[in-house]
Amino acid sequence: MTKFETRPTESWLAIPLDKIVTDLRASRSRTRGSADHKPYARELPNPDVAALVVKDIYAALFPRHGGGQDGNDEGIDYFVGHTLNRALRSLRGLIEQELQFSFAQHHQDKADVASAASSILQDFAGGLPEVRENLLTDVRAAFDGDPAAQTTEEILLSYPGIRAIYHHRLAHELFRLGAPIVARIIAEISHSATGIDIHPGARIGGSFFIDHGTGVVIGETAVIGERVRLYQAVTLGAKRFSVEESGALTKGEARHPIVEDDVVIYAGATILGRVTIGHGSTIGGNVWLTRSVPPGSNIVQAMARSEVFDSGAGI
Numbered sequence: 001m002t003k004f005e006t007r008p009t010e011s012w013l014a015i016p017l018d019k020i021v022t023d024l025r026a027s028r029s030r031t032r033g034s035a036d037h038k039p040y041a042r043e044l045p046n047p048d049v050a051a052l053v054v055k056d057i058y059a060a061l062f063p064r065h066g067g068g069q070d071g072n073d074e075g076i077d078y079f080v081g082h083t084l085n086r087a088l089r090s091l092r093g094l095i096e097q098e099l100q101f102s103f104a105q106h107h108q109d110k111a112d113v114a115s116a117a118s119s120i121l122q123d124f125a126g127g128l129p130e131v132r133e134n135l136l137t138d139v140r141a142a143f144d145g146d147p148a149a150q151t152t153e154e155i156l157l158s159y160p161g162i163r164a165i166y167h168h169r170l171a172h173e174l175f176r177l178g179a180p181i182v183a184r185i186i187a188e189i190s191h192s193a194t195g196i197d198i199h200p201g202a203r204i205g206g207s208f209f210i211d212h213g214t215g216v217v218i219g220e221t222a223v224i225g226e227r228v229r230l231y232q233a234v235t236l237g238a239k240r241f242s243v244e245e246s247g248a249l250t251k252g253e254a255r256h257p258i259v260e261d262d263v264v265i266y267a268g269a270t271i272l273g274r275v276t277i278g279h280g281s282t283i284g285g286n287v288w289l290t291r292s293v294p295p296g297s298n299i300v301q302a303m304a305r306s307e308v309f310d311s312g313a314g315i
Helices: 016-032 047-061 073-105 110-126 128-145 152-158 160-175 180-194
Strands: 235-237 271-272
Touching: 047 073, 047 160, 047 180, 073 110, 073 180, 110 128, 110 271, 128 160, 128 271, 152 235, 160 180
Parallel strands: 235 271
Antiparallel strands: none
């Protein structure tokens, strides 16, 4: 045997793959047979497919930025139609897979999956022009709010805050229409890429700008108004969780902040609970806030107290 030839090692041959496979099947069977396990669908939405859908929809909304090369209107329309058709066909498959799962959980008739998926897809597709218009207000807010921004093209192609809000606006529509698993997958694709964590249930108005962005967290029931700006590491989170008699956390309860129009929240601020930040307010960096503030407030950290003692004074 030459030095370039290889052969399986004894340790590899000793791995009992058949036994491992059998034990894994037994584990799956025990899970399906447990008292709290609900019926399930074998096919679930694939995050890799969802990522391609998001990419194709972006290309359809912004063809010059997403790969459309033909500069005339007819060529761009063809590109948009072809790309959108591909994206929506794949998205329908994802939605159907989610509905197969959720219908089984709630003991609904699986014969209704196809019509329910069609309804969600039709409403989602019909809302895409409005999604694009909202995104344009976000891009404009980024351009106006960042002195380093040179062009809107730069913002659309490279700003993590814009990438995050694009994903969110798609995810929010799907969440609202009845496909929360696909919505959450899309939100987590953006979270992984940008470090910005926006739950798809959050309601966010137009002209929204996240500057820098890393570490921003926006919870499920947060409500954000128009022309709001956040900086990195801002948290709009829950202060506490209600617990049911069974000990399980209460689902769907409003527990995150309401941020009204024209609010600026600087880096590192943490706002917790169902509190309201009045319109036109400014929340300073690293502030920890668990109460509502009226419109026009300017909330900053308390001043640090420093005392200097010379030659033993004060002792």
